[in-house]
Amino acid sequence: MPELPEVETVRRGVEAFAIGKRVTSVCVRRSGVVRGDVSAMARTTLTGARRHGKQLALLTRRGPLACVHLGMSGSLCVHHAGEPLAAHVHVVWKLAGGGELRFRDPRRFGGVFGFADPDALHAARWSRLGPDATAIGVADLHRRLRATARALKPALLDQALVAGLGNIYVDELLHAARLHPLTPACALDRNDARRLVARMRPLLQDAIDAGGSSLRDYVDAGGDAGGFQARHRVYGRGGQACRRCRATLSVAPVAQRTTVWCDRCQPADECVGVKPTHRPGRRGLLKKDR
Numbered sequence: 140m141p142e143l144p145e146v147e148t149v150r151r152g153v154e155a156f157a158i159g160k161r162v163t164s165v166c167v168r169r170s171g172v173v174r175g176d177v178s179a180m181a182r183t184t185l186t187g188a189r190r191h192g193k194q195l196a197l198l199t200r201r202g203p204l205a206c207v208h209l210g211m212s213g214s215l216c217v218h219h220a221g222e223p224l225a226a227h228v229h230v231v232w233k234l235a236g237g238g239e240l241r242f243r244d245p246r247r248f249g250g251v252f253g254f255a256d257p258d259a260l261h262a263a264r265w266s267r268l269g270p271d272a273t274a275i276g277v278a279d280l281h282r283r284l285r286a287t288a289r290a291l292k293p294a295l296l297d298q299a300l301v302a303g304l305g306n307i308y309v310d311e312l313l314h315a316a317r318l319h320p321l322t323p324a325c326a327l328d329r330n331d332a333r334r335l336v337a338r339m340r341p342l343l344q345d346a347i348d349a350g351g352s353s354l355r356d357y358v359d360a361g362g363d364a365g366g367f368q369a370r371h372r373v374y375g376r377g378g379q380a381c382r383r384c385r386a387t388l389s390v391a392p393v394a395q396r397t398t399v400w401c402d403r404c405q406p407a408d409e410c411v412g413v414k415p416t417h418r419p420g421r422r423g424l425l426k427k428d429r
């Protein structure tokens with residue numbers, strides 16, 4: 140599933156191609172994928188692409204906008220109008236000059252949401268999101284973690300607590316910050332929160348610089364895969380050697396998600412009790428993380 144770095148990479152590609160261009164029409168090819176009115180974007184000019192967490196908004200001069208959620212398998216790509224339409228393209232924004240933005244989503248966990256203006260978006264969908272992971276401060280993250288009884292892994296996956304992290308970057312972040320995924324979030328002290336924020340920003344920035352992580356479906360706005368998957372230190376590496384200490388990485392389900400960590404670099408508190416499997420490859424993965 141595209142997480143913050145992948146969505147930010149798409150945002151940059153869309154902005155470079157489409158901003159300043161006039162939308163001549165919006166073609167909805169599968170109505171169930173769209174909620175709200177996106178046809179109001181026709182005959183106005185795209186002025187920006189904004190991201191919050193894993194969601195993207197295409198903004199226009201007159202106000203009507205589309206919030207795009209890529210879900211598990213969605214993509215938002217730029218095309219020439221003459222290019223053949225792939226299967227599962229659900230929404231097409233036709234642009235003056237012959238370009239198109241195409242939203243494609245084979246598994247249909249994503250969607251497109253029309254709003255009258257940015258205020259309406261912020262009052263609805265984006266009001267449910269916590270601060271963006273690239274911008275959250277130490278005191279805010281500490282306060283939010285202390286307020287939950289959950290373990291760190293599910294707390295950081297919660298988009299209402301902090302927006303943008305998913306299974307890949309939570310595992311990478313916890314390894315970088317040397318915190319066990321089952322540490323109770325409320326047990327973190329201010330230094331732990333400072334370490335999380337200090338590791339979160341460069342991790343996400345490095346992933347953005349690499350064009351994001353491509354595991355299965357993710358492509359950027361130009362249709363190209365990302366390169367950060369080659370630099371994952373724990374995600375997808377259960378049973379392999381830790382790149383920091385060479386210990387065998389543990390893998391087990393945490394919060395119904397396949398989770399990989401290093402018991403030596405991320406020691407557990409005594410209250411933590413999860414039995415790692417050490418099984419590498421697909422056998423150690425939960426179905427939705429394959």
Ligand SMILES: [Zn+2]
Pocket residue numbers: 381382383384385386401402403404405
């Ligand atoms: Zn290690």
